[in-house]
Amino acid sequence: MTTPAQHKGTPAQPPVLHIAGIGPCLGRVAAVAANTLREAGRARLFYGVLGAAVLLLAFSLVLSDLALVDQKARLVQSFGMAAIPLVGAVSATLLGVVLLHKEIDKKTLYAILPKPIRRSEFVLGKFTGLAVLLGLQLAALVLCWWPVLVMRGGALTPALGRAIGLCLFELWLVTAVAMFFSALTRPVLSGVFTLGVLVVGRSNYVIADLLGANKGVFVEVPAMRALGKVLVAVVPDLSTFAVADPVLHGWSVPWDYFAAAAGYGLSWTVLFLVGAVFLFERRDLT
Amino acid sequence: MVDPTPDAAPPVLELQHLRKTFRVGFWAKKVPAVRDVSLALQAGESLGYLGPNGSGKTTSIKCLLGLVVPTGGHARLFGRPASDPHARARVGYLPESPYFYDYLTPTEVLDYVGKLYGLAAADRSRRTRELLGVVGLDEAARRPLRGFSKGMLQRVGIAQSLVADPQLLIWDEPLSGLDPMGRKEVRDLMVELRRQGKSLFFSSHVLGDIEALCDAVCILDRGVAVAQGHLSELLRPDALESEAVLGMSAQTEAAMLALRALPEATVTLTPTGVRVVLPTAAVAALCRAVADLGLDLRELSARRDSLEELFLRKAVARGPEAAA
Ligand SMILES: Nc1ncnc2c1ncn2[C@@H]1O[C@H](COP(=O)(O)OP(=O)(O)OP(=O)(O)O)[C@@H](O)[C@H]1O
Ligand SMILES: [Mg+2]
Numbered sequence: 001m002t003t004p005a006q007h008k009g010t011p012a013q014p015p016v017l018h019i020a021g022i023g024p025c026l027g028r029v030a031a032v033a034a035n036t037l038r039e040a041g042r043a044r045l046f047y048g049v050l051g052a053a054v055l056l057l058a059f060s061l062v063l064s065d066l067a068l069v070d071q072k073a074r075l076v077q078s079f080g081m082a083a084i085p086l087v088g089a090v091s092a093t094l095l096g097v098v099l100l101h102k103e104i105d106k107k108t109l110y111a112i113l114p115k116p117i118r119r120s121e122f123v124l125g126k127f128t129g130l131a132v133l134l135g136l137q138l139a140a141l142v143l144c145w146w147p148v149l150v151m152r153g154g155a156l157t158p159a160l161g162r163a164i165g166l167c168l169f170e171l172w173l174v175t176a177v178a179m180f181f182s183a184l185t186r187p188v189l190s191g192v193f194t195l196g197v198l199v200v201g202r203s204n205y206v207i208a209d210l211l212g213a214n215k216g217v218f219v220e221v222p223a224m225r226a227l228g229k230v231l232v233a234v235v236p237d238l239s240t241f242a243v244a245d246p247v248l249h250g251w252s253v254p255w256d257y258f259a260a261a262a263g264y265g266l267s268w269t270v271l272f273l274v275g276a277v278f279l280f281e282r283r284d285l286t
Numbered sequence: 287m288v289d290p291t292p293d294a295a296p297p298v299l300e301l302q303h304l305r306k307t308f309r310v311g312f313w314a315k316k317v318p319a320v321r322d323v324s325l326a327l328q329a330g331e332s333l334g335y336l337g338p339n340g341s342g343k344t345t346s347i348k349c350l351l352g353l354v355v356p357t358g359g360h361a362r363l364f365g366r367p368a369s370d371p372h373a374r375a376r377v378g379y380l381p382e383s384p385y386f387y388d389y390l391t392p393t394e395v396l397d398y399v400g401k402l403y404g405l406a407a408a409d410r411s412r413r414t415r416e417l418l419g420v421v422g423l424d425e426a427a428r429r430p431l432r433g434f435s436k437g438m439l440q441r442v443g444i445a446q447s448l449v450a451d452p453q454l455l456i457w458d459e460p461l462s463g464l465d466p467m468g469r470k471e472v473r474d475l476m477v478e479l480r481r482q483g484k485s486l487f488f489s490s491h492v493l494g495d496i497e498a499l500c501d502a503v504c505i506l507d508r509g510v511a512v513a514q515g516h517l518s519e520l521l522r523p524d525a526l527e528s529e530a531v532l533g534m535s536a537q538t539e540a541a542m543l544a545l546r547a548l549p550e551a552t553v554t555l556t557p558t559g560v561r562v563v564l565p566t567a568a569v570a571a572l573c574r575a576v577a578d579l580g581l582d583l584r585e586l587s588a589r590r591d592s593l594e595e596l597f598l599r600k601a602v603a604r605g606p607e608a609a610a
Contacts, residue, residue, distance in 0.1 A: 010451060010479070010482050011412070011413060011416060011451055014451050015400075015403075015405050015406075015409040015412075015413060015449075015450060015451055016405070016406070016409065017375055017403050017404050017405065017450055018403075018404030018405075018406075019371060019372060019375045019403070019404055020372070024404040027401060027404060028401070028402055028404070030401075031398060031401035031402055035387065035390075035398055038389070038390070038394075039387065039389060042389040043389070106385055107381070107383075107385040108385050108386060108387055110348075110353060110381040110385065111379075111381055111384060111385070111386055111399075111443070111446060112402070113351075113352070113353060114351040114352070114353065114374055114377070114379040115374065115399060115402040115403065116371035116372065116374045116375035116402065116403060116404075117371060117402050118371055282355070284308070284353070284354045284355060285348070285353040285354065286308070286345070286348065286353075286354060
């Protein structure tokens with residue numbers, strides 16, 4: 001205790017608090033987001049995932065040696081467009097499920113939430129941090145993949161760029177879903193639920209098609225039909241963002257499609273975040 | 287529990303018939319943690335929160351800070367509900383066993399906390415420097431918390447509760463985990479904060495600390511406030527018992543018999559003489575006996591009711607039937 005007694009614990013000039021209004025609110029969200037980024041930046045797991053992804057892309061270089069000359073670029077392209085969203089989706093699920101739960105489990109929230117911060121601001125800050133993190137991860141992966149693609153005679157076309165852009169909206173949506181479930185239940189279970197949404201969301205259009213057909217369980221068994229309808233309605237259609245195949249066949253991903261898909265993704269993201277806040281605000285932290 | 291203030295300033299902290307029942311397990315079995323606690327703390331006062339393990343101190347403190355939603359009753363800070371961030375802006379909270387992000391250094395923790403209070407960058411770095419000095423962590427300021435000892439974490443916890451120079455401090459067992467030097471330093475800090483007019487609400491198992499630092503206490507037992515008030519009222523100064531120490535000459539047969547014959551006297555032999563504990567009303571009789579037998583009276587003192595005795599009487603003596 002080195003300070004003079006009259007200053008012990010009390011500052012010479014009292015600090016000025018900024019609590020009310022939109023500016024301080026955004027400041028708190030940014031503080032939580034920055035801390036989330038810092039946490040990931042100091043976690044080994046994150047670098048592990050990143051390293052694995054880089055290895056995977058290097059593997060595509062080796063793999064493409066086996067392909068016919070005119071197929072090499074195609075192979076690297078389709079491999080990358082499969083691997084990059086997959087790595088992203090796994091990261092988004094893991095991070096979304098683990099990070100919120102970890103704060104509760106390690107009791108770090110006890111020191112943060114009694115500060116003048118709303119729980120909604122905390123959830124939003126966590127999400128923002130994760131969203132930025134996933135964006136950085138996606139950028140890093142694309143930066144590793146691009147040279148491989150060029151080396152094998154391919155190019156990062158604008159259509160391919162937009163396809164990758166759509167991946168990001170899907171990752172944000174998956175993060176929001178993961179946070180929603182992690183505000184609801186335990187990590188393993190919320191991971192399973194999030195994966196369920198991923199699988200059903202990716203094959204949403206299949207179920208919709210089956211419902212429209214005039215044969216099969218979805219038509220003949222009323223219970224299955226009801227279930228199918230509910231699934232199609234409540235699970236976002238993630239195939240909206242999976243445009244790798246059409247792009248490989250020359251589709252250009254027009255801007256109006258891109259904008260509509262982005263809007264679709266963001267709407268669902270907001271919806272799940274609102275749900276996550278709703279659940280989280282009612283939760284006892286003990 | 288405290289004198290009603292004539293002006294309308296609300297208490298800095300107030301619990302009204304607080305109740306919290308947890309639901310645990312698959313069948314949502316009810317676990318009552320807090321049954322009925324009402325208390326208030328006026329600005330500038332300090333209130334000690336006592337009770338056996340599991341009596342609901344931490345739970346009721348969490349209700350005050352909005353971490354836990356009460357099942358019934360109210361928890362207010364500065365007259366506002368605990369869920370209001372503006373009310374919490376003037377409160378510094380130290381959690382029971384402080385946990386922080388272990389990948390951060392104390393400097394980064396204090397900076398992060400400062401951001402949550404909306405402090406400007408200059409204020410944050412000044413406060414961080416000041417407080418790390420106050421809690422004696424200058425040396426460890428740039429090491430991640432991962433390797434910190436319990437007492438060091440406790441110091442980080444105390445520092446982070448003071449970042450925004452709050453009016454009210456809610457500290458859950460501030461003196462646990464500290465070495466003797468640390469305890470003294472934190473006690474001194476608490477005295478100093480009181481001198482500066484801060485309000486203090488803290489729980490502790492060390493009754494001596496509470497007695498030395500508090501105006502008032504609230505004793506909790508199995509979720510119910512069983513005693514509360516100013517220490518001066520609770521610990522009756524008009525002591526009911528007195529204690530006398532007599533010299534070796536009192537150890538003769540006749541003297542012992544005469545002393546034992548005094549009303550309600552407890553006579554014990556000690557290495558240096560004889561100790562007599564008896565009702566204060568009987569002191570006159572004791573003095574007469576001392577004069578008659580020509581004994582050597584070395585000490586005569588009133589035995590004040592200690593906080594420890596009060597605690598045992600109120601909390602433990604309630605017996606197990608009260609738990610039903
Ligand atoms: N999340 C929870 N779920 C179920 N019961 C709980 C929970 N948290 C606390 N309790 C119960 O509530 C009661 C009060 O606990 P609390 O932690 O408030 O006690 P305390 O007075 O702070 O004890 P200590 O002196 O040991 O810190 C205990 O019986 C405890 O088991
Ligand atoms: Mg406790």
